[in-house]
Amino acid sequence: MSTNDQTPRSRERAAILLLVGVALLMPPLVQIFEINVKIAGIPFTLVYLFGVWAILIAGTAWLTRTVSDRDRDSGDVG
């Protein structure tokens, strides 16, 4: 079997991350967060966008780490 079938769980998790990212950053959901409020002096929408962005980055970093760990565990370096 090819190596890509060995990490289906992580793959599904990556799907969630991408879907959540698209959902949260695209209308109509993003419109919910178009609120004229400030957090620590910064407009809420700005905080929201950069926050989602940061979470996506952290989530991807965490997911790829688990993927590569498993690759190393199974001795698959290709």
Added chain:
Amino acid sequence: MSLSGDVLLGVCLIYVAILFGVAFVVDRSARRGKFRWLRSPAVYTLSISVYCTSWTFYGAVGSAARNGLEFVTIYLGPTLVFVGWWWLLRKLVRLGQEQRITSIADLISSRFGKSPSLAVIVTLIAATATTPYIALQLQSVTRSYQAVAGEGDSLQTAFFVAVGMAIFTILFGTRNVDANERHHGVVAAIAIEAVVKLVALLAVGLFVVITAGGVGEIFADVPSEVVYGGTDIFGPRWVVLTFLSATAIICLPRQFQVTVVENADQRHLETASWLFPLYLFGMCLFIMPIALVGLKTMPVGSNPDLYVLTLPLAAGRDELALLAFLGGFSSATSMVIVAAIAVSTMISNHIVMPIALRFMSTGREVSGDVRNLLLTSRRISIALILGLGFLYFQLSGGSDALAAIGLIAFVGVAQFLPSLLGGIFWKGANRSGALGGMVVGAAFWAYTLFLPSFDGAVLLSRDVLEAGPWGIAFLRPQALMGLEGIDPLVHAVVWSLGGNVLVFVSISTLTRQSPIEKVQAIQFVDVFSGSHAAAAPFEGTSGDAEALFVLAQRILGREPARVLFDRLAYQQGNPRGLPQVTDQMLQRLERELAGSVGAASAHAMLTQIVGQTPIGMTQLINIADETQRLIETSRQLREKSAEFENAAQQLREANELLRSIDKRKDDFLSQVSHELRTPMTSIRSFSEILLETQDISEPQRSRFLAIINEESNRLTRLLDEILDLSHLEAGSLEVPCTELDARQVAQSAVDTIAGLALKRRIVVLRDLPNGTLQVMGNADRLRQVLINLLSNAIKYNTSPEPEISLRAETDGYHTTIDVIDNGGGVSRIEAHTIFEKFARGERGGLDRGAGLGLAISRALMQAMGGDLTVEFQADGTSFFRARLLVADARANAAE
């Protein structure tokens, strides 16, 4: 230090010299196999950040000042693509390495049957779309230079910037034709530039925030419409911009170059998947504050695109301004270098090379130094690309915002997306579809966005833009078919990509693929399944190893070609001399050459030398079939295992049946011995009494003898029955059938049991039709059956007013004779077992019978071609039905 044009020029030259030195050292070390750090994920990620051009460095702030948060979309799209790297980017990188892809044109042409025409189309679109993007860099470098050094002739400045960049790129990118088109030196240089531009932007951002007195202070009195850039920030334009930027990170020639072609290790992508979005995040962090402070503090009418530079200048921080200038310069040069290398490679491989091939060779010879031709054509292409960029800058007047120019390029390269995605995920996509889709999409793009961007200067005059060609309003470029009132960008995307996808899918589904397309489709779509590498047997291609060697020397260089051919020969078990020209060898060679000149050209070159398709057409089909066969085999295996399971199940059932039959045989034997034992016991005991008792009276003796006689008869009858039954079951008892009158037989059966019936006071009614009932059967056996049924009915009738009726009917095919009694019949449960041997009905306890009668009767009926069944009436009572074929019906059926 006060900044002047001369200082800037000097700093730029020193900076370029340093970059060039780094590239030179790295290239030389890389050739010796040193500098492992260069092949690190971090360097790979930094090289991808060539995405952040001066559009980002200067234009993002301008965009934020004009349209608020909208600038974020340009970085959210790539972030989403990298977050989802597992599907798309991973597949692209794998394909790039497996197929030795040199550019996006190479990938698309390679996928669709190594089509040269497709490669030309992609190259032309890429070159055209890159032009405004290059112009954007020229414009920003020119403007930033002017902002620092004071106003001058901007055209003249832009011209020198273009010339300088062309020389710079030629020096950098075309020193050699690298195997696989990897440029280690260039990658190292742009990695350094990536660090410079990030540091510069962060430094300016921090400076702005600190001098403004904190982030809270900056946002304090800003009206919300400045942040949101109008009322409908999250509208269609938001979606379209995100989509376009996501597309661009894949389809821009330079992004494809750094992400796919320059990738040294597929695992680097894992790191880039989060590190690159993080880089973008860092680049964007201070965009909004810089833009807001610029809007607040800079004089009205100053260009917001230059806030990054003018804010430090206004504050008198010349060293920071210089850093910012270098950051912008880095952004621009790295983009220009990589884009020019990528596009010039495409032009030389896909346009110059095929033309040269046509002119250079007559027959089997390839003459001329291909390497020199490639290098020269690339150098000329680079000059041409920058020249076009300059021309665009001049014609468009350089007045637009940077972001608007960049987006024109984005929509242009987005035309590759349908063919690219269709190509690697959909086996049915074909060459004609890709060609049609891209041509239509590019035409719409040019008409609705690219040409209007000149604002009447090129092809489409201002009148045409406003009123439509020949005054036809619904052909207006920016309101096609009367589609008015939407953003021009969204308008262009809807028409160009909509048309592209529609044509691509329609033609792909309506036309056929050539064999080579089928092979490539499987290799591309199933790149991870690994089944495509099936080697087909050698088919006897006529080829000239000498000519191939000469060709390889010209393309790869003398030494690499010798090494390659030695290796090929060695692998064939032939350590000396040239390798045999086999299909495998040709495939291998084609792939190596493709790494330098692209798949279509490599394919064409080998075809010319070998005199036929390097891979025989039948073999191509074989390879395709091989894959199909593997799929088929696995499907069959699944079916086989299902069949096997099925057979095992049947076997289990048969076994179960055998067990039950075996049990029934044992039961039968024990029943038989029991049945035989009973009369035997009485015979033995009475005969013993007769033998041992002397004083026995004569009447008693004769009574005993009568019992012995009766029991012996019963025994004989029982044995006869068992014998009959076993013969019947074995099919060895002949029951000769003749035409007979069933009515007569029924009459005689009733007559026979009349005595018994009378003794039991049972009325036997006859319900027989008039005339004869001609059936096929055996009169004696039929009578036996009927007597058995009638006597059973008499014996087991418990009704106070017992009554039996015999009814015969015929429907022309079957004649049925029913024996009905009012004694209750048999239950439905009994009906299943009543014909078993030794089975007795519930009423059977009243009389001792062997329980073989019904079994024999049924076997007899079946031997005569009929049957004996238990039928149920509506009221739940049952009766026996003997059925026989009507004589004529049997004759009919035999015909």
